[in-house]
Amino acid sequence: MLSLATNGTAYHAGAFNLARRRPSALCASPPAGETLPPIVTDPSTTSIVKTGDTTYxxxxxxxxxxxxxxxxxxxxxxxxxxxxxxFRKGQIPPWAMPKMSTFAIQECITSSLNELLKGHDLEAKDGKVEVVEDVQEIGKNWKEGDDVHFTAEFEIE
Structure with a gap:
């Protein structure tokens, strides 16, 4: 796995084209730091990195x-x-379904964050965890059955 740094943000490339010396795909990754071992999650889908004294x-x-x-x-x-x-009472119109998908994605992200922090015995300062991606945009573009990858930053007390 190769890492590139641009403007303080690190990127890693899954595949690297040596002829062009360019990565074929860039993904955001933390600046640097100590990686915490996975405790309650699948290491292929989860990564927690300590980037500072109190930041993750x-x-x-x-x-x-x-x-x-x-x-x-x-x-x-x-x-x-x-x-x-x-619409009859209890019926949800088709135009409201994308909003239901977005809300379901938000719920999954929230529950995942709670489980991950609890599993690693971490507590976010003031309960604040900032998801880097725009969840509304993810919800608009989400296709049923697709996985949703997200990154978050938080501080501990």
């Missing part, structure tokens, strides 16, 4: 089936209170 960088993937299960639960719970004009 977390990278994780929520699986497609996990998001689909959450989406089903979200739709089921939302249908109990759904009352859209032109």
């Amino acid at each position: 960088w977390l990278s994780h993937s929520c699986t497609g089936p996990e998001i689909l299960n959450t989406k089903k639960q979200v739709i089921k719970e939302s249908a109990k209170n759904a009352n859209f004009p032109g």
Whole structure:
């Protein structure tokens, strides 16, 4: 695995084209630091790196089936209170489904972050964990069954 640094941000390339000396794909990675061993998660989908005395960088993937299960639960719970004009009570209109997907992705990310922090005995300062990617944009572009990869930064007390 090769690493490149540009403007203080490190990138790693899964494959490297030696003829052109350019990476074929760039992915954001933490600046540097000590990697914490995986405790409760699959090391192929999760990485937590200590980047400073109290700062950490977390990278994780929520699986497609996990998001689909959450989406089903979200739709089921939302249908109990759904009352859209032109639709029967308890029916969710098709135009609201992308919002349900986005909400399911947010729920998966939140629950994953809580489990990961608890599994590593870490507690974010003021409970604040900042997800680097735009979750709304991920929700718009998400296709059913796809995994969602996200990164987050947080400080501990």
